[in-house]
Amino acid sequence: MRTAAQIGIAYGIILVLSSVWRLGPLPGAMPDIVALFAVYLGLTARVQVAPSVLGAIIIGHLADLLLGAPRGVLALDAGVLCLIAHLVHRRLLVRGWMLTAGFTALTAVASGLIIMALRAYLGVGPGRFGDEIGMLAAAAGLTAVIGPFVFRLCRTIDARFARTQRDRMAALEGLIP
Numbered sequence: 487m488r489t490a491a492q493i494g495i496a497y498g499i500i501l502v503l504s505s506v507w508r509l510g511p512l513p514g515a516m517p518d519i520v521a522l523f524a525v526y527l528g529l530t531a532r533v534q535v536a537p538s539v540l541g542a543i544i545i546g547h548l549a550d551l552l553l554g555a556p557r558g559v560l561a562l563d564a565g566v567l568c569l570i571a572h573l574v575h576r577r578l579l580v581r582g583w584m585l586t587a588g589f590t591a592l593t594a595v596a597s598g599l600i601i602m603a604l605r606a607y608l609g610v611g612p613g614r615f616g617d618e619i620g621m622l623a624a625a626a627g628l629t630a631v632i633g634p635f636v637f638r639l640c641r642t643i644d645a646r647f648a649r650t651q652r653d654r655m656a657a658l659e660g661l662i663p
Contacts, residue, residue, distance in 0.1 A: 487647060488643065488644060488647040489527065489537050489538060489540075489541040491613075491627060491643050491646075492523060492526070492527060492541060492542050492545075492566040492640060492643060493544055493545055493548075494638065495523075495643060496520070496523040496545045496548070497545070497548050499636075500520070500548060500549050500551055500552055500553070503516055503519060504516070504552045504553050507647075513626045514621055514624070515621050515624035515627075516625065516628060517594070517625065517628040517629040517631070517632045517633075518593070518594040518598070518625055518626075518629045519549070519564070519632075519636065520545055520546050520549045520560050520563070520564050520597070521531060521564070521594055521596075521597035521629070521631075522568055522577060522593065522633055522636045522637070522649060523564075523591050523640070524542035524546065524563075524564035524565070524567040524568045524571070524588060525567050525568070525570075525571040525590075525593045526571075526636070526637060526640045527539075527541050527542050527568050527571075528542065528546040528567065528568035528569065528570065528571025529572070529575045529576070529642065530573065530575075530640075530644065531568075531572050531651075533627070535568075535572045536613055536661050537567070537616075539565050539568045539572075540569055541565065541568075542564040542565055542568035542569075543561045543565045544561075546560040546561035546562070546565065547560070547566030549561075549564075550645065555609055556605070556608060556610045559601060559604050559605065559608070559610075563597055563600045563601050564605065565606065566600060567593070567596065569595055569602070569663070570596075572594065577579075582622035583627055584654055585632040586633055586637050587631070587633055588633040588636070589633070590629050590630050590633025590636075590637070591626045591627070591629060592624050592626075592631065592632070593599045593633070594622075594626040594628075594629035594630070595622060595626050598621075598622040598624075598625060598626070598655065602618055606647045608609065617662075630640070630651050638639050
């Protein structure tokens with residue numbers, strides 16, 4: 487249920503962003519919400535990683551449909567990011583606004599590089615390299631701004647599904663084992 491709730495919230499945010507992202511301060515760039523939710527699902531995957539990866543792939547597929555990306559690119563990107571986050575989750579503690587903002591910016595850069603590699607492999611119109619790097623930097627900046635809020639929202643959802651008060655408080659602090 488926790489993963490389903492994360493998918494629903496991600497869908498709502500992507501739906502709103504897909505409608506208004508051109509009205510933002512940087513018309514060509516938007517925060518990488520798919521990467522944020524995929525990484526969060528990977529960081530908080532408990533024993534089995536398969537439900538989290540499936541949730542990340544579903545979020546990526548919904549983003550493919552809503553944002554008009556080439557079919558499967560964002561879904562594959564989300565699945566890979568979720569697996570990477572799960573591999574490093576025992577060595578990484580993401581807490582505090584500044585650390586979360588830096589981590590989410592790094593996540594956006596990694597996601598952008600994966601997407602650029604996939605687009606080059608598929609031959610789906612990669613633009614000029616300078617333009618791609620500029621858009622990647624803008625997206626990373628916007629993701630760093632919105633990342634702490636998205637992580638806080640995800641932690642609140644995790645706290646709602648916690649069984650005990652201790653687990654609820656740990657989820658709000660970002661200490662889910």
